[in-house]
Amino acid sequence: MKKLASSRYLFPLIVAAVVAVFLLLDNQIGLKALTITGSSFLEMLSVIPPIFILLGLLDVWIPREKIIKHLGEESGLKGIILSFTLGAAAAGPLYGAFPIAAVFMKKGVKFSNVLIFIGAWSTTKIPMFMFEMASLGIGFALLRLAINIPGILIMALILEHITGRELKQIIYEQATKLSE
């Protein structure tokens, strides 16, 4: 068990060693790299721990039936809007969305809704939208949003369509295993 755990951390250790080499060879680049890594780390810390705890709470408290009713196969337009809203209200990097998607699948959320959630999370996050407006202007942010909303929906539908029933089943089983 211990051996397995340490081998999983071998890769980050190698990358850390490379950064250390840069730090020794060229102090400036090394320090800059660490500063950027530090800001990614802060971003992670600012949202990921509470998101995972909320996820754990959702898993133990909200029954599957309830989730299926609002986001499952028969949830229709309401399910689409709800998935979109959940993704857009989120914060944090995209990798934070995958474990949530896994719990969603375990609880019986419709596949296209899972994909809409991920799409919304990736590009239409409301907190980031404010920031985008401030940096790049209202026109830029609004136009990007206006193109992305239909884009996310269309891509989710196409992806659901081309993922066969068998593959979908494998993904759902895998997701259930990952969120035990």
Next chain:
Amino acid sequence: MYSVGLYIATAVLLVVSFAANRKKTVSAIRKAWKSFERILPELMAIMLFVGLLIALLDPETISSLLGESSGLSGLLIASIVGSITLIPGFVAFPTAAMLLNSGAGITQIALFISTLMMVGVVTFPVERKYFGTRLTLTRNSMAFAFSFLVAGIMGLVLK
């Protein structure tokens, strides 16, 4: 601000949950930790790698490569850099604004932002764990192609 609210809301829910059912709450926390630890090694490697990558690229070179008239090569560079890197939004947007000010084209910047958000090359190992290789590849290629559409429209409208 958002993050403070999120932490407070989580703490409140955690206390409520604990008062209602200790065992369930402990199991929720255990699940939270397990899901976090599952992606932790990849996250650490990604953060270190991207830090190094960005440190090695210098902003003046980037804006000259991404200029309004940089054509196809500028678009390719913008989309490749955007797809590979993973930069927090609060760093990416000001950086993009800075690049625009120093002469980068709007289409190139829109492409960079769009691929940055939708396409994840370094997060591929994490995404694959959840969605499998095939779907992860398809989703990312589609998002890559879609980013060109987004950037094209934005370049035309905002010019």
